Amino acid sequence: METKQTREPWNKGKLVGQKPPLKLKDIWAIRIHLQNGHSVRDLALFNIAIESKLRGCDLVNLRVRDVMHASQVLPRAMIVQRKTQRPVQFELTEPTRSTVFAWVDKAHLKPEQYLFPSRLLNSPHVSTRQYARIVHQWVAAIGLDPTIYGTHTMRRTKATLIYKRTKNLRAVQLSLGHSKIESTVQYLGIEVDDALEISEQTEI
Numbered sequence: 724m725e726t727k728q729t730r731e732p733w734n735k736g737k738l739v740g741q742k743p744p745l746k747l748k749d750i751w752a753i754r755i756h757l758q759n760g761h762s763v764r765d766l767a768l769f770n771i772a773i774e775s776k777l778r779g780c781d782l783v784n785l786r787v788r789d790v791m792h793a794s795q796v797l798p799r800a801m802i803v804q805r806k807t808q809r810p811v812q813f814e815l816t817e818p819t820r821s822t823v824f825a826w827v828d829k830a831h832l833k834p835e836q837y838l839f840p841s842r843l844l845n846s847p848h849v850s851t852r853q854y855a856r857i858v859h860q861w862v863a864a865i866g867l868d869p870t871i872y873g874t875h876t877m878r879r880t881k882a883t884l885i886y887k888r889t890k891n892l893r894a895v896q897l898s899l900g901h902s903k904i905e906s907t908v909q910y911l912g913i914e915v916d917d918a919l920e921i922s923e924q925t926e927i
Contacts, residue, residue, distance in 0.1 A: 767826035811900030
Protein backbone atom coordinates (compact mmCIF):
# COMPACT_ATOMS: atom_id res chain seq x y z
CA MET A 724 0.00 0.00 0.00
CA GLU A 725 1.35 3.42 -0.98
CA THR A 726 1.86 5.78 1.91
CA LYS A 727 0.80 9.35 1.39
CA GLN A 728 3.55 11.85 2.10
CA THR A 729 2.60 14.80 4.22
CA ARG A 730 4.29 18.12 3.72
CA GLU A 731 5.95 19.50 6.82
CA PRO A 732 4.28 22.71 7.96
CA TRP A 733 6.36 25.85 7.29
CA ASN A 734 6.11 26.96 10.91
CA LYS A 735 7.16 23.66 12.52
CA GLY A 736 9.53 24.42 15.36
CA LYS A 737 9.14 28.16 14.86
CA LEU A 738 7.49 30.72 17.07
CA VAL A 739 4.76 32.57 15.21
CA GLY A 740 2.55 35.50 16.11
CA GLN A 741 3.26 38.94 17.50
CA LYS A 742 6.89 39.87 18.07
CA PRO A 743 7.29 41.18 21.63
CA PRO A 744 8.52 44.72 22.23
CA LEU A 745 11.84 45.41 23.89
CA LYS A 746 11.97 46.41 27.54
CA LEU A 747 13.73 49.61 28.60
CA LYS A 748 16.70 47.66 29.92
CA ASP A 749 16.98 45.89 26.57
CA ILE A 750 16.95 49.20 24.69
CA TRP A 751 19.80 50.55 26.77
CA ALA A 752 21.73 47.28 26.59
CA ILE A 753 21.65 47.41 22.78
CA ARG A 754 22.60 51.10 22.74
CA ILE A 755 25.58 50.47 25.02
CA HIS A 756 26.63 47.47 22.91
CA LEU A 757 26.54 49.57 19.73
CA GLN A 758 28.30 52.52 21.36
CA ASN A 759 31.07 50.29 22.69
CA GLY A 760 31.45 48.75 19.24
CA HIS A 761 31.59 52.22 17.62
CA SER A 762 28.79 51.12 15.28
CA VAL A 763 27.75 54.59 14.13
CA ARG A 764 25.38 53.40 11.42
CA ASP A 765 23.70 50.72 13.53
CA LEU A 766 23.25 53.08 16.48
CA ALA A 767 21.52 55.61 14.23
CA LEU A 768 19.43 52.85 12.65
CA PHE A 769 18.44 51.42 16.03
CA ASN A 770 17.51 54.78 17.53
CA ILE A 771 15.47 55.94 14.56
CA ALA A 772 13.76 52.53 14.31
CA ILE A 773 12.65 52.75 17.95
CA GLU A 774 11.59 56.40 17.81
CA SER A 775 9.92 56.50 14.40
CA LYS A 776 7.86 53.31 14.92
CA LEU A 777 8.00 52.83 11.15
CA ARG A 778 7.51 49.53 9.35
CA GLY A 779 10.73 48.04 8.05
CA CYS A 780 9.87 48.89 4.43
CA ASP A 781 9.42 52.57 5.32
CA LEU A 782 12.47 52.70 7.57
CA VAL A 783 14.93 51.38 4.96
CA ASN A 784 13.44 53.73 2.34
CA LEU A 785 14.13 56.88 4.36
CA ARG A 786 16.23 59.46 2.57
CA VAL A 787 18.46 61.99 4.29
CA ARG A 788 16.11 64.83 3.26
CA ASP A 789 13.25 63.10 5.12
CA VAL A 790 14.94 63.71 8.47
CA MET A 791 17.36 66.57 7.78
CA HIS A 792 17.12 70.13 6.53
CA ALA A 793 20.41 71.83 5.67
CA SER A 794 22.72 70.52 8.38
CA GLN A 795 20.08 70.06 11.04
CA VAL A 796 18.28 66.82 11.92
CA LEU A 797 14.59 67.60 12.27
CA PRO A 798 12.86 67.18 15.64
CA ARG A 799 9.76 66.04 13.75
CA ALA A 800 9.47 64.34 10.37
CA MET A 801 6.65 63.06 8.18
CA ILE A 802 6.55 60.41 5.46
CA VAL A 803 3.86 58.68 3.42
CA GLN A 804 3.62 55.02 4.39
CA ARG A 805 4.14 52.59 1.52
CA LYS A 806 1.59 50.06 2.79
CA THR A 807 -1.31 52.43 3.40
CA GLN A 808 -0.31 55.55 1.42
CA ARG A 809 -1.23 57.50 4.55
CA PRO A 810 1.09 60.15 6.03
CA VAL A 811 2.56 59.55 9.45
CA GLN A 812 4.57 61.88 11.67
CA PHE A 813 7.25 60.94 14.13
CA GLU A 814 9.45 62.81 16.56
CA LEU A 815 13.19 62.41 16.95
CA THR A 816 14.61 63.18 20.37
CA GLU A 817 17.90 65.03 20.78
CA PRO A 818 19.98 61.86 21.47
CA THR A 819 18.60 60.23 18.32
CA ARG A 820 19.20 63.38 16.29
CA SER A 821 22.82 63.34 17.46
CA THR A 822 23.35 59.75 16.33
CA VAL A 823 21.69 60.39 12.97
CA PHE A 824 23.83 63.49 12.42
CA ALA A 825 26.99 61.55 13.33
CA TRP A 826 26.10 58.84 10.80
CA VAL A 827 25.25 61.25 7.96
CA ASP A 828 28.48 63.15 8.64
CA LYS A 829 30.63 60.02 8.75
CA ALA A 830 29.09 58.55 5.58
CA HIS A 831 29.15 61.93 3.74
CA LEU A 832 25.53 61.45 2.69
CA LYS A 833 23.75 63.98 0.49
CA PRO A 834 20.09 65.01 0.98
CA GLU A 835 18.78 62.91 -1.93
CA GLN A 836 20.62 59.76 -0.83
CA TYR A 837 19.11 56.96 1.21
CA LEU A 838 19.75 57.36 4.92
CA PHE A 839 20.94 53.77 5.19
CA PRO A 840 22.59 52.84 1.88
CA SER A 841 23.37 49.20 1.27
CA ARG A 842 26.93 47.93 1.23
CA LEU A 843 25.85 45.59 -1.58
CA LEU A 844 26.27 46.82 -5.14
CA ASN A 845 22.90 45.51 -6.35
CA SER A 846 20.83 47.32 -3.72
CA PRO A 847 20.54 51.11 -3.25
CA HIS A 848 19.63 50.83 0.41
CA VAL A 849 19.55 48.29 3.22
CA SER A 850 16.85 45.78 2.30
CA THR A 851 14.11 44.66 4.67
CA ARG A 852 15.81 41.26 4.79
CA GLN A 853 19.13 42.83 5.71
CA TYR A 854 17.38 44.95 8.32
CA ALA A 855 15.81 41.80 9.83
CA ARG A 856 19.25 40.19 10.07
CA ILE A 857 20.65 43.30 11.74
CA VAL A 858 17.83 43.26 14.32
CA HIS A 859 18.59 39.60 15.08
CA GLN A 860 22.25 40.51 15.61
CA TRP A 861 21.29 43.28 18.04
CA VAL A 862 19.08 41.12 20.23
CA ALA A 863 21.48 38.16 20.15
CA ALA A 864 24.33 40.44 21.24
CA ILE A 865 22.57 41.18 24.54
CA GLY A 866 21.57 37.58 25.19
CA LEU A 867 17.99 37.58 23.86
CA ASP A 868 16.61 34.86 21.60
CA PRO A 869 16.69 36.21 18.03
CA THR A 870 13.91 33.83 16.95
CA ILE A 871 11.48 35.63 19.26
CA TYR A 872 12.25 39.20 18.21
CA GLY A 873 12.08 40.84 14.80
CA THR A 874 11.63 44.09 12.89
CA HIS A 875 8.11 44.54 14.29
CA THR A 876 9.73 44.50 17.73
CA MET A 877 11.31 47.83 16.78
CA ARG A 878 7.96 49.20 15.59
CA ARG A 879 6.05 48.05 18.66
CA THR A 880 8.53 49.00 21.39
CA LYS A 881 7.93 52.75 21.84
CA ALA A 882 4.24 52.42 20.97
CA THR A 883 3.86 49.90 23.81
CA LEU A 884 5.78 52.13 26.23
CA ILE A 885 3.60 55.13 25.31
CA TYR A 886 0.43 53.14 25.90
CA LYS A 887 1.61 51.71 29.23
CA ARG A 888 2.52 55.17 30.50
CA THR A 889 -0.49 57.12 29.19
CA LYS A 890 -3.22 54.59 28.31
CA ASN A 891 -3.85 56.97 25.39
CA LEU A 892 -4.85 54.71 22.52
CA ARG A 893 -5.51 57.59 20.15
CA ALA A 894 -1.96 58.88 20.56
CA VAL A 895 -0.57 55.43 19.82
CA GLN A 896 -2.89 55.03 16.83
CA LEU A 897 -1.61 58.28 15.32
CA SER A 898 2.02 57.44 16.00
CA LEU A 899 1.67 54.07 14.25
CA GLY A 900 -0.30 55.53 11.35
CA HIS A 901 -3.24 53.17 11.81
CA SER A 902 -6.53 54.18 10.19
CA LYS A 903 -8.64 52.28 12.74
CA ILE A 904 -8.34 52.18 16.52
CA GLU A 905 -9.20 48.46 16.38
CA SER A 906 -5.98 47.86 14.45
CA THR A 907 -4.00 49.52 17.25
CA VAL A 908 -5.75 47.45 19.92
CA GLN A 909 -4.97 44.26 18.03
CA TYR A 910 -1.41 45.30 17.19
CA LEU A 911 -0.48 46.06 20.77
CA GLY A 912 -2.39 43.12 22.23
CA ILE A 913 -3.41 45.48 25.02
CA GLU A 914 -6.61 43.74 26.00
CA VAL A 915 -4.63 40.67 27.01
CA ASP A 916 -1.95 42.72 28.71
CA ASP A 917 -4.44 44.82 30.65
CA ALA A 918 -6.38 41.72 31.74
CA LEU A 919 -3.19 40.11 33.03
CA GLU A 920 -2.18 43.32 34.81
CA ILE A 921 -5.57 43.59 36.54
CA SER A 922 -5.41 39.92 37.45
CA GLU A 923 -1.97 40.33 39.00
CA GLN A 924 -3.17 43.24 41.11
CA THR A 925 -6.24 41.40 42.36
CA GLU A 926 -5.77 39.48 45.59
CA ILE A 927 -8.04 36.57 46.45
